Amino acid sequence: MSGGRSHWVHSFRHAIQGIAEALRSERHMRFHMAAAALVVALALALKVPLTQWPWLFAAIAAVWTSELINTAIERTVDLASPQTHPLAKTAKDAAAGAVLVASLFAAAIGCIVLGPPLWKLCFG
Numbered sequence: 001m002s003g004g005r006s007h008w009v010h011s012f013r014h015a016i017q018g019i020a021e022a023l024r025s026e027r028h029m030r031f032h033m034a035a036a037a038l039v040v041a042l043a044l045a046l047k048v049p050l051t052q053w054p055w056l057f058a059a060i061a062a063v064w065t066s067e068l069i070n071t072a073i074e075r076t077v078d079l080a081s082p083q084t085h086p087l088a089k090t091a092k093d094a095a096a097g098a099v100l101v102a103s104l105f106a107a108a109i110g111c112i113v114l115g116p117p118l119w120k121l122c123f124g
């Protein structure tokens with residue numbers, strides 16, 4: 001049982017190290033983190049109803065998850081194919097496409113959830 005728990009703790013530590021390394025090495029990841037902090041601060045300031053928060057968290061999680069997977073794919077492709085190769089390009093471009101889809105989803109959620117209270121605040 002304790003061996004199982006220790007395995008779980010190791011897996012958790014590795015996952016945190018993965019996120020920390022992505023934050024250190026990827027400018028986009030730091031941008032997503034700043035954007036998430038801004039969204040949370042805005043939602044608190046605008047007193048967004050509790051029922052809307054899951055949409056914001058889903059959007060943030062979608063962007064972070066896609067960026068982490070994109071980073072993993074970039075590293076794997078660089079390791080497997082340091083030379084230019086059409087398949088390496090396909091893999092990296094598809095991974096970047098996943099980040100774009102998640103970012104568009106997050107932007108739409110941000111407009112839908114934060115737009116109306118922001119509009120009300122600015123234009124009465």
Ligand SMILES: Nc1ncnc2c1ncn2[C@@H]1O[C@H](COP(=O)(O)OP(=O)(O)OP(=O)(O)O)[C@@H](O)[C@H]1O
Nearest residue numbers: 026028074081082083084085086088089092093096
């Ligand atoms: N080994 C390769 N073979 C062919 N094309 C590649 C290869 N590596 C990168 N590319 C092309 O260059 C683009 C940029 O790749 P790169 O690894 O610099 O990622 P990036 O988009 O700059 O991401 P980031 O800024 O997050 O590191 C890829 O999307 C792909 O089109």
